[in-house]
Amino acid sequence: MDKNLVFYVLTPVLALAIFFGIQHPQAETELRRKRDLERIYQLNLVAKVLYGISDCAEGSPFLGSKEELAVGKSFEDGQRLDDGWVKIKPACLGRAAPDLSVLLMDPLDNERYHFQFFSDGKSFLLRARLENSSKEFHEQGNFTN
Numbered sequence: 001m002d003k004n005l006v007f008y009v010l011t012p013v014l015a016l017a018i019f020f021g022i023q024h025p026q027a028e029t030e031l032r033r034k035r036d037l038e039r040i041y042q043l044n045l046v047a048k049v050l051y052g053i054s055d056c057a058e059g060s061p062f063l064g065s066k067e068e069l070a071v072g073k074s075f076e077d078g079q080r081l082d083d084g085w086v087k088i089k090p091a092c093l094g095r096a097a098p099d100l101s102v103l104l105m106d107p108l109d110n111e112r113y114h115f116q117f118f119s120d121g122k123s124f125l126l127r128a129r130l131e132n133s134s135k136e137f138h139e140q141g142n143f144t145n
Contacts, residue, residue: 032131035107039128042104043115046086047126049100056092061124075114079103086117086124 050061072085079102081088086103088096106114106128116127 036130036132043126053092053095061088070119072117074105
C-alpha cells in the first residue's frame with residue numbers, strides 16, 4: 001500500500017476524530033442547557049394553564065380531599081390531564097385543553113429528571129431538576145387561588 005495514500009486517508013480521519021473529541025464536552029454542555037431551557041418553558045406553560053383554571057372548580061387543579069396533599073411526578077404518572085402528574089378535575093378540562101391537551105413531559109423524563117407537582121388545593125408548586133445549574137431543583141411557580 002502506498003505510504004502517501006495511507007497518509008492522505010488517515011490524516012483527515014485522525015483530524016476529525018480529534019476535533020469531535022475536543023468538541024464533545026462543549027456539545028454535551030449545550031445539549032444540557034437546551035434541555036434546561038425546554039424544562040423552564042414547559043413548566044411556565046403548565047403554570048400559566050393551572051393559574052388560569054384555578055377558579056373553575058373548588059380545589060382545582062387538585063383531585064382529592066382537602067386534607068390530602070396532591071403530589072405528582074411526570075415519570076410515574078403520565079400525561080393525561082385528568083389522571084397524569086397534574087390531576088385536573090374533569091369540570092376544568094375544557095378550559096385547560098386549548099393551551100394544554102396533554103401534560104408536558106421532561107425532555108429526559110426519568111427517575112432523576114422529571115417534573116413534579118405539589119398542591120394543597122389552594123396553591124400549587126411545579127418543580128424540575130436542572131442539569132446545567134448549581135441548584136438541585138428549580139422552583140417554577142407557587143400560586144394561590
